[in-house]
Amino acid sequence: MSAVLELRAVTRQHGAGEGLVHALRGVSLQVAAGELVAVMGPSGSGKSTLLHLAGGLEAPTSGEVLVEGTALSGLSRKRLAQVRRRAVGYVFQDLNLVPALTAAENVALPRELDGAGARAARREAVEALTEVGIAELADRFPDDMSGGQQQRVAIARALVGDRRLVLADEPTGALDSETGEAVMALLRARCDAGAAGVLVTHDARHAAWADRVVFLRDGRVVDESVYRSPEAALGTLGSLR
Amino acid sequence: MSVRHGLLALLSERPRHGYELRAEFERRTGSALNVGQVYTTLSRLERDGAVVGTGDGEEGRSTYALTPAGAEELHDWFTTPVTRESRPRDELAIKLALAVGAPEVDVPAVLQAQRTDSLRALQDYTRLKARADAVDDLAWLLVLDALVFQTEAEVRWLDHCEARLVRARAAAPPGPAAAPVRAPGREGVRR
Ligand SMILES: Nc1ncnc2c1ncn2[C@@H]1O[C@H](COP(=O)(O)OP(=O)(O)O)[C@@H](O)[C@H]1O
Ligand SMILES: [Mg+2]
Numbered sequence: 001m002s003a004v005l006e007l008r009a010v011t012r013q014h015g016a017g018e019g020l021v022h023a024l025r026g027v028s029l030q031v032a033a034g035e036l037v038a039v040m041g042p043s044g045s046g047k048s049t050l051l052h053l054a055g056g057l058e059a060p061t062s063g064e065v066l067v068e069g070t071a072l073s074g075l076s077r078k079r080l081a082q083v084r085r086r087a088v089g090y091v092f093q094d095l096n097l098v099p100a101l102t103a104a105e106n107v108a109l110p111r112e113l114d115g116a117g118a119r120a121a122r123r124e125a126v127e128a129l130t131e132v133g134i135a136e137l138a139d140r141f142p143d144d145m146s147g148g149q150q151q152r153v154a155i156a157r158a159l160v161g162d163r164r165l166v167l168a169d170e171p172t173g174a175l176d177s178e179t180g181e182a183v184m185a186l187l188r189a190r191c192d193a194g195a196a197g198v199l200v201t202h203d204a205r206h207a208a209w210a211d212r213v214v215f216l217r218d219g220r221v222v223d224e225s226v227y228r229s230p231e232a233a234l235g236t237l238g239s240l241r
Numbered sequence: 242m243s244v245r246h247g248l249l250a251l252l253s254e255r256p257r258h259g260y261e262l263r264a265e266f267e268r269r270t271g272s273a274l275n276v277g278q279v280y281t282t283l284s285r286l287e288r289d290g291a292v293v294g295t296g297d298g299e300e301g302r303s304t305y306a307l308t309p310a311g312a313e314e315l316h317d318w319f320t321t322p323v324t325r326e327s328r329p330r331d332e333l334a335i336k337l338a339l340a341v342g343a344p345e346v347d348v349p350a351v352l353q354a355q356r357t358d359s360l361r362a363l364q365d366y367t368r369l370k371a372r373a374d375a376v377d378d379l380a381w382l383l384v385l386d387a388l389v390f391q392t393e394a395e396v397r398w399l400d401h402c403e404a405r406l407v408r409a410r411a412a413a414p415p416g417p418a419a420a421p422v423r424a425p426g427r428e429g430v431r432r
Contacts (some may be wrong), residue, residue: 040360042400188371204396205389208363215353223353225360230372233365234271 002069003030004164004196005054010063012049012219023049025219026063031198033164036191038207039200041216047200050216051167054198055088056080067165085114089158091168097142097150097157103129104138107157114161128156132186148179155183159190166190166197172206184209244274244282249307249315252292256306259283269380286311333395337402348406356399363392 012024024046031037039047052058053065056072065072067087072080097106107125112118129135132152142150151171158166168187172180180203188209191197199210207213213225227233247270251262263279266272283305286292291311296303307315333355340346370385 204360204363205393208367213360223357225357227364233369
């Protein structure tokens with residue numbers, strides 16, 4: 001099975017001279033279709049940098065990022081922008097909803113930018129809002145919603161259309177625990193349906209939804225926890241249930 | 242955990258056979274009992290007058306029922322909080338307490354190995370929860386929730402230990418004991 005996302009010995013530096021920061025120091029990672037990978041690590045360990053590189057928002061200093069087998073470094077600006085819009089969905093800490101647009105318009109925006117007709121984009125947006133459980137808020141403006149509802153809109157925007165790679169940076173950060181769990185269930189379902197997902201979180205309970213949990217420290221992967229099987233899980237409990 | 246009180250609780254619902262007690266205990270708590278434990282405990286309960294066995298006396302075929310004395314003992318168990326002291330000692334806390342003073346121990350690597358193991362357990366519990374039924378498996382879900390919360394707390398505590406260690410090393414006077422905290426490398430981590 002080929003990876004939807006592959007990082008090959010990726011490094012990323014910021015600044016120069018005295019101010020040189022090694023945000024990532026040689027990270028290799030593959031995420032297959034259907035797989036959800038969580039990234040954990042202390043503040044400043046390079047988690048957000050990893051997501052930015054994975055989504056083509058930043059270029060690595062060295063190494064290569066491939067999305068569905070295509071090296072991002074070889075793409076023209078235009079093609080890169082296309083991959084970012086079509087193949088990749090983002091949920092970032094900063095939600096970036098457009099206040100002047102309704103929920104449905106916010107979600108439809110990337111599809112419209114991508115050339116989908118207004119009607120088709122609206123229909124897809126409503127589907128995505130339904131998937132995150134807030135179809136009834138389609139015509140509301142972000143300022144008239146709670147933080148949790150806005151977060152769901154941002155997630156719907158990341159899932160709309162056929163995104164094969166979903167990147168989420170602390171998507172549950174501002175949410176109460178119940179809404180956080182619901183968001184995780186959504187991400188998990190999307191991956192079970194065939195997307196590849198990368199989730200940055202400091203919350204172990206949310207990371208535990210992943211197939212693999214990768215631990216970053218000072219820009220390096222220091223360890224990894226892999227989910228095995230239900231049988232192994234039951235074995236953990238010393239039971240044959 | 243007391244097998245004794247577990248059996249009394251199941252018998253308070255209705256009389257049951259020994260093999261049924263074993264299966265039901267495991268179904269609800271995820272915790273396995275061996276046959277020997279069940280029958281040894283039942284005969285002690287019978288000796289103490291907390292249960293009565295009926296039927297032809299052949300072990301697997303006897304039915305056990307709660308007596309008023311057994312009901313009273315069970316009531317006391319449910320209404321008495323489980324004290325912190327009565328739980329097993331926390332081996333992990335003891336291990337780390339000893340690791341920080343021991344020479345040649347890569348404490349961050351010890352912390353990371355534990356964190357990875359705890360996360361793997363949390364992944365297991367999360368999947369088991371997802372497979373359980375909210376109504377039929379209520380008892381089992383409560384047990385899984387307990388494991389999730391305990392494990393989550395453990396991971397938070399490990400993160401806290403790591404931060405505390407970094408601060409302590411930064412504040413310690415220079416010397417062999419104040420060696421900089423190394424980031425745990427793969428080689429240092431038990432897989
Ligand atoms: N644009 C930037 N300029 C300079 N340094 C940066 C920039 N972005 C990130 N860094 C540095 O790179 C390191 C990793 O940052 P980041 O990926 O945001 O970590 P995390 O998300 O794990 O907290 C940090 O030391 C951070 O200060
Ligand atoms: Mg970050």
